[in-house]
Amino acid sequence: MTAVSSPHQNSTTPNLEMPYHHKQSPRATAVVTSRSSFFSPKLSVYLCSICVTLFVVFHIQILQTPLPSSPNSLSFLHNWQEKLTTNDDSPSSCAPDLESMGDKLRESITFLPLKDLRFANAALVGHTWFMSSLYDTHEEGEVQYQQFPSKSSDGRILCIKGHDNHDGSWNYYALAYPGFLPKNATLVTGRTFVSYNHYDFSNIWHGLSSLFPFVAWHLKNQCALPNRWILYHWGEVRTGMSPWLNTLMEATFGGAMNIEKFDDGGHEQSTFCYEEAVVMRHNEGGMSRERRMEVYDLIRCKARMMCGAEVDRTDGDIGLTLLMRTGPRSFRNETAVVEIFERECEKVENCRFRVAYSSNLTICEQVKLMGLTDILVSPHGAQLTNIFLMDRNSSVMEFYPKGWLKLAGVGQFVYKWIASWSGMKYEGSWRDTDGKHCPYPDDDRRCMSIYKNGRIGYNSTYFREWTSKVLNEVKMRKFEEASKGSIITTKCGCS
Ligand SMILES: *[C@@H]1O[C@H](CO)[C@@H](O)[C@H](O)[C@H]1NC(C)=O
Numbered sequence: 001m002t003a004v005s006s007p008h009q010n011s012t013t014p015n016l017e018m019p020y021h022h023k024q025s026p027r028a029t030a031v032v033t034s035r036s037s038f039f040s041p042k043l044s045v046y047l048c049s050i051c052v053t054l055f056v057v058f059h060i061q062i063l064q065t066p067l068p069s070s071p072n073s074l075s076f077l078h079n080w081q082e083k084l085t086t087n088d089d090s091p092s093s094c095a096p097d098l099e100s101m102g103d104k105l106r107e108s109i110t111f112l113p114l115k116d117l118r119f120a121n122a123a124l125v126g127h128t129w130f131m132s133s134l135y136d137t138h139e140e141g142e143v144q145y146q147q148f149p150s151k152s153s154d155g156r157i158l159c160i161k162g163h164d165n166h167d168g169s170w171n172y173y174a175l176a177y178p179g180f181l182p183k184n185a186t187l188v189t190g191r192t193f194v195s196y197n198h199y200d201f202s203n204i205w206h207g208l209s210s211l212f213p214f215v216a217w218h219l220k221n222q223c224a225l226p227n228r229w230i231l232y233h234w235g236e237v238r239t240g241m242s243p244w245l246n247t248l249m250e251a252t253f254g255g256a257m258n259i260e261k262f263d264d265g266g267h268e269q270s271t272f273c274y275e276e277a278v279v280m281r282h283n284e285g286g287m288s289r290e291r292r293m294e295v296y297d298l299i300r301c302k303a304r305m306m307c308g309a310e311v312d313r314t315d316g317d318i319g320l321t322l323l324m325r326t327g328p329r330s331f332r333n334e335t336a337v338v339e340i341f342e343r344e345c346e347k348v349e350n351c352r353f354r355v356a357y358s359s360n361l362t363i364c365e366q367v368k369l370m371g372l373t374d375i376l377v378s379p380h381g382a383q384l385t386n387i388f389l390m391d392r393n394s395s396v397m398e399f400y401p402k403g404w405l406k407l408a409g410v411g412q413f414v415y416k417w418i419a420s421w422s423g424m425k426y427e428g429s430w431r432d433t434d435g436k437h438c439p440y441p442d443d444d445r446r447c448m449s450i451y452k453n454g455r456i457g458y459n460s461t462y463f464r465e466w467t468s469k470v471l472n473e474v475k476m477r478k479f480e481e482a483s484k485g486s487i488i489t490t491k492c493g494c495s
Pocket residue numbers: 183184
């Protein structure tokens with residue numbers, strides 16, 4: 001289903017002394033050692049070494065002069081490989097040594113742990129501890145990623161020994177030239193998406209933010225599709241994700257998610273080298289609001305198509321939806337809360353009131369419901385991740401139990417951010433001041449465990465005034481949109 005691009009991409013001169021990455025690492029010494037053993041005292045070998053070295057130096061010199069877009073290390077290496085097999089213009093006695101040099105190149109490939117414990121304290125800061133020796137692309141406003149093979153990988157591809165699902169520091173990665181893969185490595189053809197998540201693929205918003213950049217890459221690269229996915233959480237392999245996320249990704253990429261399971265059985269780690277790999281470890285970081293909105297637009301549009309929901313609203317209603325939770329952070333008196341919002345909705349012409357529990361809606365039911373919602377009223381919680389599935393410019397009203405402002409950290413603002421990133425209007429939040437008593441000072445960490453699972457009360461005066469204001473704004477907006485006339489029908493990107 002994908003067009004596999006040839007690995008013959010621009011890359012620069014090979015660095016035979018350090019066939020691994022550009023950065024010095026402790027293991028580079030091992031590489032040098034193996035190289036010095038190459039100069040064996042035996043004379044015939046020595047002579048052959050000279051001829052091989054001259055051969056290499058000659059090629060390097062040819063390669064050093066031109067611009068990066070001209071002949072590259074790969075063609076050189078392929079050339080070399082050809083010589084190993086056809087053996088035409090090099091003295092035949094040197095063939096075994098060329099071969100042994102190829103072997104040395106294979107053996108000198110250095111595997112590093114996927115999870116670098118040296119960065120354990122700064123895992124979220126720039127230099128992430130996942131594949132810490134490699135850097136991401138940096139293009140203003142664009143998604144950050146790593147791609148292999150590429151110019152920055154010097155044409156090398158990504159190899160992974162990484163089936164461990166308990167400890168990321170037992171999983172490894174390395175870069176290798178396609179012609180000189182590590183011993184016993186399996187070449188995996190096609191395009192592989194490798195995701196690293198600091199949080200969890202089973203949490204819908206954490207999972208979404210880690211897969212989000214792949215959608216951005218897909219848009220940026222003529223809708224190129226993956227053949228498979230590899231998921232790492234803390235560097236540990238994961239073989240599944242929340243069904244909600246799975247469904248939205250299937251909708252977006254137009255097919256089943258092929259998630260690598262690494263079920264090779266044995267305790268020994270097998271090595272897999274990926275013909276083409278795209279690695280994401282910065283979520284949506286670095287992307288401009290415009291780019292983010294395009295990505296949300298695509299997921300929304302594709303999800304609506306897959307679920308058979310209307311891509312463009314035609315009903316003219318103002319949808320006011322209460323999306324409820326059960327358990328922690330649910331409303332303490334739902335009847336009272338429902339009554340307030342229902343009554344305000346009744347006062348506005350064409351207002352359509354709905355109450356739903358995210359826990360008993362299928363994913364497509366959620367997609368359809370959001371498509372009919374202009375104002376989403378919901379407590380703080382993962383179900384709010386659905387907000388981007390509303391039409392652009394729709395409104396969000398969020399509710400918190402007591403104690404969250406001081407103690408819950410920046411994570412409490414995520415739905416405000418998602419609203420902004422996806423082009424929605426965050427209408428503010430209401431924070432309950434009533435709730436369980438905490439015996440410690442208000443900003444004591446211990447209070448969070450008391451407040452965390454609190455439930456949410458209501459202030460009918462405040463709720464009524466607030467809802468009425470938001471309803472009026474939405475009514476005006478819809479009126480203006482309608483007066484502009486013709487609805488331009490949406491065409492999903494990448495279809
Ligand atoms: C490669 O595989 C063979 C056969 O499975 C095994 O005997 C050998 O030890 C392996 N070599 C390496 C370097 O893993």
